[in-house]
Amino acid sequence: MIGVRKILIREEYCMGCKLCEINCVAAQVGTENLIKIFRYVPELPEPKVIVEEHDYITFALQCRNCYDASCLKACMTGAMHRDPRTGAITVNEEKCVGCWMCVMVCPFGVVKRNVKKKKVASKCDLCAERGSPACVEGCPNEALVLIEVRE
Amino acid sequence: MAKGKIPPEFLVERDDYKCVRCLACVRLCSYGANYYDENAKRVYTENRKCVGCHFCEAMCPTEAITVMRNPFEIKPLAHWTSEHLIDIMKQAETGGVLLTSMGNDRPYFSYFDRIVLNASQVTNPSIDPLREPMEVRTYLGRKQMKLDLEEDEEGRVLLKTEIAPQLKLEVPVMFSAMSYGSISLNAMLSLAEAAKTVGTYFNTGEGGLPKELKRYGSNMIVQVASGRFGVNVDYLNAGSAVEIKIGQGAKPGIGGHLPGEKVTEAISETRMIPVGTDALSPAPHHDIYSIEDLRQLIYAIKEATRYEKPVGVKIAAVHNVAPIAAGMVRAGADYIVIDGIRGGTGAAPKVTRDHVGIPIEFAVAVVDQRLREEGIRHMASVVVAGGIRNSADVIKAIALGADAVYIGTAALVALGCHLCQRCYLGKCNWGIATQDPKLTKRLNPEIGARRLVNLLRAWEHEIKEILGGMGINAIESLRGNRDMLRGVGLHEYELKLLGIKPAGEAW
Numbered sequence: 317m318i319g320v321r322k323i324l325i326r327e328e329y330c331m332g333c334k335l336c337e338i339n340c341v342a343a344q345v346g347t348e349n350l351i352k353i354f355r356y357v358p359e360l361p362e363p364k365v366i367v368e369e370h371d372y373i374t375f376a377l378q379c380r381n382c383y384d385a386s387c388l389k390a391c392m393t394g395a396m397h398r399d400p401r402t403g404a405i406t407v408n409e410e411k412c413v414g415c416w417m418c419v420m421v422c423p424f425g426v427v428k429r430n431v432k433k434k435k436v437a438s439k440c441d442l443c444a445e446r447g448s449p450a451c452v453e454g455c456p457n458e459a460l461v462l463i464e465v466r467e
Numbered sequence: 468m469a470k471g472k473i474p475p476e477f478l479v480e481r482d483d484y485k486c487v488r489c490l491a492c493v494r495l496c497s498y499g500a501n502y503y504d505e506n507a508k509r510v511y512t513e514n515r516k517c518v519g520c521h522f523c524e525a526m527c528p529t530e531a532i533t534v535m536r537n538p539f540e541i542k543p544l545a546h547w548t549s550e551h552l553i554d555i556m557k558q559a560e561t562g563g564v565l566l567t568s569m570g571n572d573r574p575y576f577s578y579f580d581r582i583v584l585n586a587s588q589v590t591n592p593s594i595d596p597l598r599e600p601m602e603v604r605t606y607l608g609r610k611q612m613k614l615d616l617e618e619d620e621e622g623r624v625l626l627k628t629e630i631a632p633q634l635k636l637e638v639p640v641m642f643s644a645m646s647y648g649s650i651s652l653n654a655m656l657s658l659a660e661a662a663k664t665v666g667t668y669f670n671t672g673e674g675g676l677p678k679e680l681k682r683y684g685s686n687m688i689v690q691v692a693s694g695r696f697g698v699n700v701d702y703l704n705a706g707s708a709v710e711i712k713i714g715q716g717a718k719p720g721i722g723g724h725l726p727g728e729k730v731t732e733a734i735s736e737t738r739m740i741p742v743g744t745d746a747l748s749p750a751p752h753h754d755i756y757s758i759e760d761l762r763q764l765i766y767a768i769k770e771a772t773r774y775e776k777p778v779g780v781k782i783a784a785v786h787n788v789a790p791i792a793a794g795m796v797r798a799g800a801d802y803i804v805i806d807g808i809r810g811g812t813g814a815a816p817k818v819t820r821d822h823v824g825i826p827i828e829f830a831v832a833v834v835d836q837r838l839r840e841e842g843i844r845h846m847a848s849v850v851v852a853g854g855i856r857n858s859a860d861v862i863k864a865i866a867l868g869a870d871a872v873y874i875g876t877a878a879l880v881a882l883g884c885h886l887c888q889r890c891y892l893g894k895c896n897w898g899i900a901t902q903d904p905k906l907t908k909r910l911n912p913e914i915g916a917r918r919l920v921n922l923l924r925a926w927e928h929e930i931k932e933i934l935g936g937m938g939i940n941a942i943e944s945l946r947g948n949r950d951m952l953r954g955v956g957l958h959e960y961e962l963k964l965l966g967i968k969p970a971g972e973a974w
Contacts, residue, residue: 329909329911331495331905331908332494333491334489334490334491335489335491335526335528337489338487338489339528350487350528350529351484353487371905372903372904372905372908457911458913458914459911
């Protein structure tokens with residue numbers, strides 16, 4: 317069996333700085349220079365990781381890449397698919413018709429809509445192009461760690 | 468009269484071009500100094516609230532923030548400095564004792580900085596620690612004057628003398644007493660894990676033993692202080708040694724005070740006091756009014772621990788430190804701890820911290836000298852604490868007569884502390900000196916332990932390197948070896964007290 321990479325959320329160390337969100341946006345734009353992004357990119361993409369907060373409980377949540385993923389089953393065009401290389405669930409924007417069933421079925425609420433393009437907008441792909449996830453790399457307290465799970 | 472405003476101590480400068488409005492600084496400051504203005508769409512700082520812990524500066528992803536000292540000077544007067552004036556203003560306003568934390572920050576003369584070390588040249592070879600074995604292992608505890616040996620029928624040599632219980636240190640550096648309450652559980656877990664990995668000891672402080680730390684018993688010293696918080700027979704037996712705290716370098720002669728805000732449910736459980744009440748340690752132990760009383764307590768603890776654990780006594784370095792130390796050793800202490808004037812604290816009156824006690828360099832030199840003169844140096848190990856900053860300080864302390872050192876501030880700095888001296892507020896942004904669950908989770912004990920282990924390993928390498936340079940291959944040979952030290956720019960009487968020669972004088 318292939319090892320599946322997963323982001324382990326460690327709520328007990330998350331301090332709620334939301335730097336993961338910032339780093340996620342930067343990774344999507346494709347540059348490390350945050351100042352440049354903030355100053356010169358007209359429309360910033362939505363972060364694919366969201367910090368959930370309640371009192372002192374905070375944690376960063378992104379796609380869990382479920383074994384038995386509802387979004388895969390709900391997708392009628394096959395746009396939502398599992399990347400055989402990384403094991404991460406990825407969306408093929410060309411195939412996506414914007415029915416948003418995946419948004420409806422996701423038990424974690426981590427699939428986001430792109431209202432303008434009428435597509436699935438935000439779906440964490442574990443930074444497939446980048447190598448290692450930007451949110452994990454940038455977390456100052458190691459509250460997000462990349463682990464490999466053998467199925 | 469018109470009441471003057473106390474000027475802010477720090478200025479938080481924010482480069483607006485670099486600020487990306489991530490608002491991490493706003494979210495993270497526990498003092499609420501940073502805020503975001505929706506209308507102006509800018510982040511501002513209320514400088515007055517900033518304590519100078521540099522947390523926002525460290526977390527800012529674009530390095531837009533610089534925390535700097537307010538250059539404000541009422542008038543550049545040598546005697547009446549701004550600090551003195553501001554202290555007077557604060558007291559005129561409140562009528563209270565000024566509280567502070569961490570170690571003494573007065574510019575007292577540092578004798579460590581005026582002592583230089585020796586190295587081998589020509590007449591004796593230096594040693595390369597990477598090629599040859601170098602011993603830095605240290606045993607703390609009572610040593611025997613002589614060893615009696617006997618031979619059995621088969622001619623094997625057996626040790627007849629019973630060896631007193633010892634603490635085995637792989638590095639002659641331990642983590643000093645910081646209680647659960649003054650520091651967070653995550654900070655304690657970092658210290659404990661690091662002590663276990665390196666093979667040294669951490670100290671529970673006077674706040675009792677949280678159950679999460681029980682498994683670190685083999686690397687733990689439990690402390691018994693005047694408040695006796697959480698002390699019972701299980702507690703005494705939980706660690707590898709018991710330490711009776713008489714005094715602390717930061718506040719000799721006064722007790723402890725843990726403000727009620729820091730006494731949470733968990734703290735109340737380990738300290739055995741109600742939630743939200745101030746934890747007050749009396750100034751003296753009310754059962755110790757003489758050396759004889761100290762002997763009674765030492766032996767009561769030895770009985771309770773079945774003579775299996777060394778019992779130490781910790782005092783602050785005061786004028787009469789040498790005779791007191793000799794008394795402690797004769798009272799039965801297996802190791803003694805001398806905490807100098809620069810020793811740290813979680814909360815102390817500023818006047819006590821800054822003006823009471825003597826520098827540790829003198830204290831260790833005179834204690835070692837006195838114990839040798841009385842012929843009782845072997846009866847107890849000497850541990851030095853208070854302002855040890857680097858491996859050179861460790862080496863100098865050991866050469867002046869210490870067996871090992873305690874580090875507190877240095878360990879906290881490795882955990883993130885920036886010495887803002889606000890531990891007593893319990894709002895530590897770095898998650899160290901706080902019990903607020905929102906803040907304590909900022910200190911990941913895995914990272915903390917890793918950093919502490921790195922620090923101790925780095926010091927170990929440096930100590931070995933220096934020892935090798937001196938042509939010594941064991942830390943034992945350095946202990947009290949004051950020939951390896953020379954004083955630079957010290958007066959004759961200072962050199963005499965330190966027991967060292969001036970630089971330039973040969974053996």
